[in-house]
Amino acid sequence: MSTIPLSEPRSRWWHSRAVRRFARHRLALIGVVMITALTLACVAGPWLLPYDQLYIDLRARFAPPMTGQHYLGTDPLGRDIAARLLMAGRTSLLVGVCAMVLSTLLGAFVGVVAGYRGGWVGASLMRMVDAFLAFPSIFLVLALAALLKPSPTMITIIIALTSWMEVARIVEAEVRSLREREFVQAGRMLGLSRSHIMFREILPNAMGPIIVAATLTVARAILLEAYVSFLGYGIQPPLPSWGNMLNGAQQYLASAPWLAIVPGITITMAVTSFNFIGDGLRDALDVRSGPG
Amino acid sequence: MLVFLLNRLWQSVILLLIVSIIGFTILNLMPGGPLAQFALDPGMTQADMDRLAEQMGLNRPLPVQYFDWLMRMLQGDWGTSFRDGVPVLDVIGRHLFATLLLMGSSTVIAIAIGTWIGIRGATHRYSMFDYSATVGAMVALSIPTFWFGLVGIYVFSLRLGWVPAGNMYTIGDGSVLNYLHHLILPSIVLSLVNVAVWSRYMRSATLDVINQDFVKTARAKGLTERRVLMKHVVGNALLPMITLAGMQLPSILGGALVTETVFTWPGMGRLFLDSLGYSDYPVVMGILMFSAFLTVLGNLIADVVIAMVDPRIRLG
């Protein structure tokens, strides 16, 4: 019989089974490693490369990858793509992650509260969601972008504000079903406060769709940032972002395909890593799915 | 049920009203305006601009313009387009068919394939199939639709010549076959992202259900694995999908924008963006109202269907 030392105030979260399960999840680890590597490269990389991301050299335009020290080639202005890619990563990753966090938090919050409370609180929250959904997202993006002063923070907020509704609705439906379950009643019997029941008891049971929504949002945010920038409301030239590198490559689809392939692969890598982490989290939290 | 519907009805009316006010305000606050398109015309003087603003009623105070719009709307008059003088309802009607055709077919493809991939991915978790589906979905999500469209056209149309390079039909040929031929590539391209989205949600939802005890019961009954999956697992996993499907309805208005552009498909997405670009207020407002209506309807249907499928959920 194992006894747990009573002196320990609260079992540390990193000792929890979920963390251990996560740490054993091969894909999740790959994801974490890839994202960490990417982040590190974006933070430190630009200093290590021989070229400045802004330095224009028209004689060197459209150099294919592995030309001299242009490992990933150059863009139409002869700038080093590797340097730009890493600089761009700072913005894109930040925007992607922050937008994901914001929209997921907001969506999950509204969804849980609306689903659990029901009644007029739920109805008003859900009609608010409807109101946001009622506007086609381009309209929301354009409107918000036009009315706010553009900056990376604003883009993040704009993207978050236009993508939280999906989470909210899915979570709301899920919670409406969960709130009738007996373990929730047990929570009420214990006299847990409403917010405790909503966020500590019910929310973990609705994590599946939330995690999916979060990983989808990362990808959308990275691309949406490019779209907003393309419209002139986002990151202005000469600063790069992954999305606008990809956008700018449109014209050169046939003549300089690496312009698209390089950022395309990078975005896919980042998004896939987040997804792997998401899968890992999902599995770690889904205590029934496999070995403890 | 009746009480629920009545409640929803008045909530929706208020919602539509709010949406219209917000939409109208934002629209008018956005820089530009209907006359901006003439700004680079060397022959247009400020006098011309002022005259046009006056004629189009744009120089009245916003609340006045809004109430004018609202009153007409309540009488069923959606106004006429600034751009081509056609009644807004006609404008929407003319583009609706194209969009319904495209969105309809691609949504069907996306739901069918996405759901299938999701279920299979969950039941064969961490198999080769699951890995490929995951990475495939991520690629679909990471690469803008525009790219898929262009590459698709490049490969399947310019190189292989299998499908047309765009357009809804060949001018002068209105046969169903012609439409279908033109529909193949755009609907596939458009469905890519949705397949990815659906497959991810479905996979997760299936995993949430697959270890529950009642699935064990179903197996204990000796049901075929197929029926266990389809009836017991998927039946329960589909609940969040219904919500997702309900949200697809309003997306017919803006969801296909990029695909419509790449494939020159004369649908609602283009119309909306063009109208927005030209600040064609009556049309934009019309589309907004239509979109709000579809949102309300889509979500209402989803809620009712969920309540029908899941007896634990009470409408209200």
Add this chain to the structure above:
Amino acid sequence: ATPPETPTGRIIVGLSQEPTNFNPLMVKIEVDDGVHFSMFDALFRVMPDGEIVPNLASEVPSQANGGISEDGLEWRVKLRDDVTWHDGAPFTAEDVKYTLDLIVNPDFRSWRTAGHSLLREVTVVSPTEVTWRMEKPFSPYLSFLTETFMVPKHILGAEADPNTAAFNQAPVGTGAFKWDNRIAGDHISLVANPDYFGEGPYIEQLIFKYIPDVTVLYTQFKSGDVDLLGRMYITPDNYAEAQTLAGKVIKLEPATSVETIYLNLERPVFKELAVREAVYAAIDKASIIDALYYGLPDSVETFMPRTSAYLHPDLPQHEFSLERANQLLDEAGWVPGSDGIREKDGVRLSFVNSTTSGNHLREQLQQFVQQTLREAGIEMTIENYPAAVIWGEFWTQSQFDSVVVGITYLIGSDPDVTNRFHSGAIIAQGGRGSNNAQYKNARVDELLDEGSASFDPERRREIYLEVQELIRADLPFLPLFSDNSIRAWKEGIEGVVHNGNTRTETWNAGQWYWAS
């Protein structure tokens, strides 16, 4: 090749904007012109070399032939008698009067009223003759009339409100093509008018196809879905590839618009001529043209189109020289600050440059200029906006520091630019016009006033040459280059002629035909 006996075949013109307005008098944009030129006729026609020839009129009025009085105020126009509307009704002077009156009707949402608003007493003398008086002599009006299409009085005049008339959705003109139908958001179809009074038409059907994206437009041209490329044509980066396409004709045609860095002269930094000159000197035009624009455009020093008879051939030529730029600024007292950006009296030599966002070539240009300016101690930051935003108040009310913009300065072929450079045309200062640079030069004002009142070609030439010199010296905008648009059509289409004096490539579609 010779044109066929009877109209045969179909030509699909691909456009990157959608024509939506079919009443040629109502407020419209360039792309609408394509349809109007094909369906309607004006009194006169302007030819590619700038010559104005009769169209519905039987001769071009001038002081020489007595069509215009000596003081330039009385005009008399004689009309053809063999013209019918598409519905068979004859075209008469009544239609001309109706048209000219309608344009200035305060309830009608008409397009440009400049020039038309000077008309007094439009009188129908006979079915083939119409006269009017002008409030003041205004020589550019003849050129304006080449884009003023006549509308049928018997149809439009019968409608209660011409703004919402059914005519606007199914127009009736006198032109080479008749209205067929329109699929909104997709295409407009016109069919041959067999009773056309002029040359042509030789094709059965003319289709304007809306393809919103230039890349897609080009793709559909490659795939053969589009026979002839309309506006936006082929982008410079596709030129090399386009030339290798089989079965396509690719041709460079001089565009009338001039690509400039347009300055706001009321901004403190730009008030000083030395700064403007220094910035201009620090722009590596040659590299921009050769590298970024693939050597396609021509370097220019003036706003006047290269094809115009009024072009000043001997303006000082721009020379890229950072030394000169630095020297100019040093002399003017701008000294580099700690970050390398020059300063004077606490003002940083820094400005914002804007353009339509998403225009990738212009964005490349901006970034390139940004880098070279930096070497002269000038800071340029980029803030781009969507078209609707930048060309709204931001532009008209002169709220910008500087913009990259391509402007066509002339209306038709007339060299008058009062609207652009007269000090009375600054909207931000209560004027009426589009002098958004807020440029003021008394001598230029004087010359412009004289030029628009004069009907003497020789005198006018002198005037506009001097205007060009003054403006080149003052640099209210930095002229970069004038583009050569890459026109393209399928081999076999004959009769396509470029006319820089119109805004459309289909100005003479009636004379196009398929070589058989």
Add this chain to the structure above:
Amino acid sequence: MPDQGAQPLQTADPAAPQPVLSVRDLTVSLPDGMERAHAVQGISFDLLPGQILCIIGESGSGKSVTAHAVMGLLPPSIKVTEGAIRMGGTDILAAGAETLRDLRGRKMAMIFQDPLSALNPLMTVGAQIAEVMMAHGVGTPGSRRARALELLDEVGLPDPPLMYRQYPFRLSGGQRQRVMIAMALALETSILIADEPTTALDVTTQAQILKLIRDIQARKGMSVMFITHDFGVVAEIADSVVVMEKGHIVEQGSADTVLRTPAHPYTKRLIAAVPHLTGTDRAHPAAAPAKAEPLLRVEGLVKTYRSGSKLLGTERVVKAVDGVSFDLWPGRTLGVVGESGSGKSSLGRLLVKLMDSDSGSILFEGSDIAALKEDRFRALRPKIQMIFQDPFASLNPRSTIGHILTVGPVAHGVPYAKARASAQDLLTMVGLDAGAFGRYPHEFSGGQRQRVGIARALMFQPKLLVADEAVSALDVSIQAQILELLDKIQRETGVGMIFITHDLRVASQICDEIAVMQRGKIVESGPPSQIFLNPHSAYTRELVAAIPGEQPGS
């Protein structure tokens, strides 16, 4: 180590029938971190044709795991590491998915221990029963429906056509359990595995079910593997008995031998712990100070469930609680017994306000809580606790036991360390290992989950405890331990208890007063002596007469 008694009876007699099911040296290992490495270790037994084999044993001894292993339905985290299971000629452990599928439902059927989570929440119970037949291509939709209705009737559910259309969550615990039974009996398989099939059933219904199983067995020669802890049932139906403890078979043999002359000390202990009907009233040593005011006074409580739609003709109106009134004094226990579906759980839920009553008042310590708003009532919640009838459904599947136990007190201001200490104490008191603290609900056996539920309710020191079938899933020795615990706590803290049970022997032991419910009404109430020896109402008499294995007053 398994001792002698654990070996299966080696029948030398060649004429002895071949077992339909034989389990040999079965070892099932558990994931790391559980209280022991193996759920079962080296167990062997045979199930002979037409025989009823009862498996009894300690809660958590591996009975359900064995049953699942036989069905080939072990959860993914648990693996059979050794041994063989043969059914007729088939090796279950080696069989392919299709073979197994064909056997399940047709050759062998199972009644799961936890009826609520074992039923698909989105399907009507009728459809779920009919589905078994459909799976094996039996009958037409019409005939399947008819058979399902018949089954519903046979398991004693009222108004089968209406029941057919109900969803599981609308049924009482016992009703769900009977639906499970109906499902398992649908095809009258040759092997029936019943995992505590009657824990939620009152004695009359239980008798009816046992008779039904007997009938089918007699008719079809069905072999039954019956897991139970109810010695009354064992005595009544078992042909042979297997006794399990901590994953081992400690004794097996014919029912008579094991029950009358138990060899293994554990078996002896078990039999000694079997509760008996006492018929004497509970003694309170220090005659409790006769407080003027009852802890709880319930008057005219009514709850009616309405579901379905009148329009579609699917309306169902159940008067679950119909004018119930009673008083409960501190330190006293009121037993609520009665028919399955009579409204006992509903009454319990009303008392702890998990559900609003339609009318009537609940005076708790003198103030009416029936009309109190949730926000105001929350502060009172620690004083009123409930042990849920369905232990698994009432535990949050994503929380560890530690969290489940401590969350309540912590939310009410108890420091975590203190809550944790008392949680661990309680876990030990209810007979769970302290390692349970970090485990999740699905990793426990049915009885263990139930004990977690008990521990949770005791984490506060409640004034009123509603225990809904709190000990029904426990083997008799642990049951006795728990009852003792409750008794001790009651004496120490003076908690008033409402003890809902169908086990009249248990009720007779610990209740001061017993209320008998039928169709929402209390038909009779009084002290045990009255209820068991001198019942007034016909229903009570019937109930007492049906207690298996033993007669009152004996």
